[in-house]
Amino acid sequence: MDPGDPTGDPATGERRCTGQDPLLLLQALQTLWSTRERQQLQEEAWRGFAALDDPLAGLLDMLESCRGRRGEGPSLEAWISRQLQCWLQAQPCPSPAQHSLRLKQLQARAIRVLTESPPSLVAPLTSIFQLQDADRSCLLVHVHRLHQEGRFREAVMLGTTLKLQPELDVEKMSVPLLLQDKVALVERYVAGFPDLQRRLLALMDSWCQPGFDIKDVASYHVTAAGAAASGEERLGLAAQPSSPK
Numbered sequence: 001m002d003p004g005d006p007t008g009d010p011a012t013g014e015r016r017c018t019g020q021d022p023l024l025l026l027q028a029l030q031t032l033w034s035t036r037e038r039q040q041l042q043e044e045a046w047r048g049f050a051a052l053d054d055p056l057a058g059l060l061d062m063l064e065s066c067r068g069r070r071g072e073g074p075s076l077e078a079w080i081s082r083q084l085q086c087w088l089q090a091q092p093c094p095s096p097a098q099h100s101l102r103l104k105q106l107q108a109r110a111i112r113v114l115t116e117s118p119p120s121l122v123a124p125l126t127s128i129f130q131l132q133d134a135d136r137s138c139l140l141v142h143v144h145r146l147h148q149e150g151r152f153r154e155a156v157m158l159g160t161t162l163k164l165q166p167e168l169d170v171e172k173m174s175v176p177l178l179l180q181d182k183v184a185l186v187e188r189y190v191a192g193f194p195d196l197q198r199r200l201l202a203l204m205d206s207w208c209q210p211g212f213d214i215k216d217v218a219s220y221h222v223t224a225a226g227a228a229a230s231g232e233e234r235l236g237l238a239a240q241p242s243s244p245k
Helices: 022-035 038-051 055-065 076-089 100-114 119-129 136-148 152-161 170-179 183-190 194-206 214-224 228-234
Strands: none
Touching: 022 038, 022 055, 022 076, 038 076, 055 076, 055 100, 055 119, 076 119, 100 119, 100 136, 119 152, 136 152, 152 170, 152 183, 170 183, 170 194, 170 214, 183 194
């Protein structure tokens, strides 16, 4: 980085702000969030976005400072992200993030934030940073990790939002949700992918064959997820008592 550059490199997180400090903006919004004055909160947020040297990098600064805070109820971080999404859409000029190199740098930061954030951040971050066009290998690793942790719904929703379905195993992703009777979620997952739809229908047809035991499928996918005990709870399975000898 040029030592004479007063603004630093916002894409890598190094800031030398000449405008609004993102973390000071976050503090102001946190104070207003606790008062539930939503109109004033939105006005303050939009003024703050306009005053930031780099709104996209500023959002990442704010989210990175909040990582690990997964409380109950509505999230201020998700609200700020959605508000920035709306603010960007209202701007007459396209975002400078369209420049490919800088966009890739911002995407790398956004993916790191996404892997430690609640699901409510997926949609706005995907839109703001065009994550559907980001390095898919990092995104796939995160989806697989969610699945291995037994967070099946989050894994499928993330895969759907980022359009990763062709690179994921449709049976592996769908079966845990089918066992929870979340058919609508699976249907959305395969929508627009005729090959995946055919494979899913073939799988479900196989479940109608004589001798099929749903417990065998559940046991296999719980083991494959690497979390047998927690997986059984998520799949709604009760342990069967052993036969007396």
